[in-house]
Amino acid sequence: MVLTVDGLRMRYGDREVLHDVTFDARPGEVLALLGPNGAGKSTTIEILEGFRLRSAGRVEVLGVDPAAGDERWRSRVGIVLQSWRDHGNWRVGELLHHLGSYYTPYKPAWPAGELLDAVGLTPSAGQKIKTLSGGQRRRLDVAIGIVGRPDVLFLDEPTTGFDPEARSEFHELVRGLAAEQGTTILLTTHDLDEASKLAHRILVLAAGRIIAAGSTAQLTELIAGEDEVRWSVDGQAFRRSTADSTGFVRELFATYGDAVRELEVRRASLEDTYLTLVREQA
Amino acid sequence: MKTGWQRGLIELRQSFTNGPELFSHFLWPVLMLAALFFLRHRDFGSTGFLLGALALPGILGMNAAMGMVSMSQQLTADREDGTLLRAKAVPNGMVSYLIGKVVSVAGGLLVDLAILLIPGLLLVDGLALGSAHWFTLVWVLVLGLVATLPIGAVLGSVFTTARSQGLIQLPMLALIAVSGIFYPITALPGWLEGIGQLTPVYWMGLGMRSALLPGEAVVVEVGQSWRHLETAAVLGLWAVAGLLLAPVVLRRMARRESGSKVAERRERALRRVA
Numbered sequence: 001m002v003l004t005v006d007g008l009r010m011r012y013g014d015r016e017v018l019h020d021v022t023f024d025a026r027p028g029e030v031l032a033l034l035g036p037n038g039a040g041k042s043t044t045i046e047i048l049e050g051f052r053l054r055s056a057g058r059v060e061v062l063g064v065d066p067a068a069g070d071e072r073w074r075s076r077v078g079i080v081l082q083s084w085r086d087h088g089n090w091r092v093g094e095l096l097h098h099l100g101s102y103y104t105p106y107k108p109a110w111p112a113g114e115l116l117d118a119v120g121l122t123p124s125a126g127q128k129i130k131t132l133s134g135g136q137r138r139r140l141d142v143a144i145g146i147v148g149r150p151d152v153l154f155l156d157e158p159t160t161g162f163d164p165e166a167r168s169e170f171h172e173l174v175r176g177l178a179a180e181q182g183t184t185i186l187l188t189t190h191d192l193d194e195a196s197k198l199a200h201r202i203l204v205l206a207a208g209r210i211i212a213a214g215s216t217a218q219l220t221e222l223i224a225g226e227d228e229v230r231w232s233v234d235g236q237a238f239r240r241s242t243a244d245s246t247g248f249v250r251e252l253f254a255t256y257g258d259a260v261r262e263l264e265v266r267r268a269s270l271e272d273t274y275l276t277l278v279r280e281q282a
Numbered sequence: 283m284k285t286g287w288q289r290g291l292i293e294l295r296q297s298f299t300n301g302p303e304l305f306s307h308f309l310w311p312v313l314m315l316a317a318l319f320f321l322r323h324r325d326f327g328s329t330g331f332l333l334g335a336l337a338l339p340g341i342l343g344m345n346a347a348m349g350m351v352s353m354s355q356q357l358t359a360d361r362e363d364g365t366l367l368r369a370k371a372v373p374n375g376m377v378s379y380l381i382g383k384v385v386s387v388a389g390g391l392l393v394d395l396a397i398l399l400i401p402g403l404l405l406v407d408g409l410a411l412g413s414a415h416w417f418t419l420v421w422v423l424v425l426g427l428v429a430t431l432p433i434g435a436v437l438g439s440v441f442t443t444a445r446s447q448g449l450i451q452l453p454m455l456a457l458i459a460v461s462g463i464f465y466p467i468t469a470l471p472g473w474l475e476g477i478g479q480l481t482p483v484y485w486m487g488l489g490m491r492s493a494l495l496p497g498e499a500v501v502v503e504v505g506q507s508w509r510h511l512e513t514a515a516v517l518g519l520w521a522v523a524g525l526l527l528a529p530v531v532l533r534r535m536a537r538r539e540s541g542s543k544v545a546e547r548r549e550r551a552l553r554r555v556a
Contacts, residue, residue: 042542051370051540075373081541083548086365089296098292101285102372148372156541 001060002027002152002184003048008057010043010208017043018208021057025186025201027151030178032199033188036278040208041188042082045154048186049079062151075106078150078183080141082157088130092121095129096143103148110147119143120169134161142170146177153177155187159194171198192274206278220270228266233259286378290385297390307390311398314341315405322406335408336502339494342395342402343487344458346426349391350434350482351454356383357438358447362551364544366536376536380435387434388427395423410496422489422513429482429517432524439535443547457481462488468504475504482520485513 003025010018018040025031033041046052047059050066059066064073087095093112100109116122119139124132132140138161145153155174159167175198177183189195195202196216204212204219214222227245231238233256242248245265252260297303318341322334360366360379369375403409441447460474461483470478478484491499492508500506 046540046542049371049540051367071373074371074375079371081364081367081371081544083541083545084364084368085548086360086363086368088363089300090292094292098285098288099368099372101288102374102378106373144368 001025002029002062003031003186004058004060005044005048006058008044008047008059009055010040010047010052011055016208018054021205021208021210023203023210023213025152025184027184028178028182029201030174030185030187030199032195032202033186033205034190034192034195034202034274035188035205036190039205041190041205042156044205045156045186045188049077049154050074072106075103075148076151078145078148078153080145080153080155080158082160084137084141085130088128090129091125092116092127092129092132092140093125096140096147099144100147107149110149112147115143115147119173135163135166138162139166139170142173146183149181150183152184152186155185157188157190159189159191167194174198192271196270204274204277211277216270220268220273227268230262230264230266231260232262237262283377283381285374286381287385289378289382290389293382293386294389297386298393307394308397310345311394314345314398315401318402318405332406332408334406335495336491336499338399338402338406338409339490340462340487342399342494343422343426343490344461344483345394345398346391346423346490347430347458347461347483347486348454349387349427350430350437351451352390353383353387353431353434354436354438354441354450355447356387357435358441358443361438361535361539362443362544362547367539367541367544370536370539376532380532383435384431387431391427408496409494411494415493418489418493418510422486422493422517425514425517425521426482426486426489429520429524430486432528433482433520435528436524436531439531443551457483468502479504479516482517485516489513489517 001024003023005024006022008018008021009016021040021044023031033044035041043052047054048061048066050061050069053067061069062073062076064070066073069077090098093116096115097112100112100115103109113122113125116125119142121136121139121143124136129137129140138158142155142158145155158174159170162170171194174185174187178185187198199216201213201215202219203210212219212222226241226243229240229242229245229248229252231252240248245267249263249265252263298307318334318338321337322332324333357366366379369379403411437450438447441450460470460478461481462468462470462475462478468475488503488509491503492510492513500508503509
């Protein structure tokens with residue numbers, strides 16, 4: 001396992017923000033921590049990054065407790081935080097090259113030029129970082145996060161402020177990392193669509209608890225709301241919610257035959273069930 | 283180690299290639315040189331020494347001591363914008379960050395001193411410049427930097443925002459006022475003279491005077507001596523204290539940095555602007 005989290009708890013004063021969070025991740029797996037704001041996503045990821053001390057529970061990243069991770073461990077972990085605005089006076093290529101050199105005692109870093117190409121920043125290589133647009137800045141952050149070819153990558157709300165095109169390019173990049181480099185990726189997002197596009201497995205976090213976990217299909221099944229079937233017979237419209245829409249429709253034809261018109265089956269969307277779930281917790 | 287050096291050199295180059303910083307590099311030296319220009323023929327009391335000659339080494343000493351302030355300011359700024367957190371996120375980043383900071387601040391300071399010293403030497407009469415003098419200049423400068431930069435780093439980690447950082451400017455100015463930089467400390471009331479002599483600023487000024495003034499000028503100093511031994515001792519004490527304290531304080535501060543802390547400070551800063 002690349003990530004092991006078992007019974008993780010976090011308390012600030014007498015306010016408990018994480019209750020008994022448990023999950024793990026295999027090599028090359030993309031995991032999405034999905035949840036509304038304030039659910040504890042950032043706290044969880046900061047504990048895994050070694051930036052925050054937990055109150056209780058067992059946490060291992062690459063077999064090491066992040067609170068005790070040394071520099072070698074650090075060199076295997078890539079981090080992209082929510083909001084960076086550091087190194088404003090540095091030039092894009094210069095910073096990427098410089099930060100890459102920190103990893104060379106451990107492994108060959110990704111050449112800055114190649115990496116800039118991969119994130120589409122080559123035209124801005126000579127620009128000062130503070131002059132980048134929000135989306136460009138974010139892509140640079142991702143580039144810095146992966147310059148040391150990490151075994152595990154943490155992405156905290158990576159696509160906030162992206163336009164749809166930048167978002168889909170970014171998704172492409174993340175999928176490529178996991179598939180080609182074997183990087184294990186944990187990302188947080190409050191966007192269900194993003195989670196289901198990117199992740200092999202989604203962990204739904206609400207009010208400090210994981211309330212559901214699984215692939216998009218599993219989640220849909222697990223927390224499935226009922227499908228909605230609409231039809232009409234003799235000009236009269238009907239509507240029915242059912243867990244077994246296929247069986248119901250077969251039944252329908254058996255009974256009414258050709259009289260069934262305007263048939264429409266709407267599968268329960270994950271979006272609906274996710275919102276219901278989160279609302280139940282709040 | 284190597285990354286730290288590279289970092290320092292890149293930052294140093296940046297500080298001389300952007301407008302506002304370049305301006306601040308030249309502003310003080312030019313103002314000081316202007317003051318020296320008008321003082322250059324004025325005598326100091328009845329001693330027969332030129333005031334300009336007495337003031338130049340003091341100004342150099344003060345400039346060097348100001349490295350403490352810029353160190354602490356840069357540290358606070360880097361903490362606010364997440365540069366420090368970035369250092370924490372890469373292997374050996376904190377060590378490289380600190381080495382880089384020392385290299386860039388010390389390097390910037392040396393350039394500032396040269397900007398001041400070279401025209402100053404042409405402008406002011408009555409300075410003494412033998413090889414022994416240069417030797418004194420160098421050791422006072424080096425020891426002075428080792429004494430003040432770690433203290434600056436400690437101050438920088440204590441203050442969390444650029445705004446609270448402004449607060450340390452006032453005591454610094456007070457310190458400079460009582461440190462005998464502009465006027466011999468012997469002219470101050472006894473208790474102020476005592477306080478002044480606790481600061482590294484005073485000793486750096488004294489060391490600079492001993493390096494650049496002819497031997498006879500010693501009569502205006504405390505005890506009519508350059509007190510090289512005491513200079514080394516006091517600066518050395520500050521250096522030891524700073525070097526012991528700085529890693530502890532810095533580590534403590536760095537441990538507390540996280541993404542949400544940086545985001546939080548950013549929010550607060552934005553609210554202030556709005």
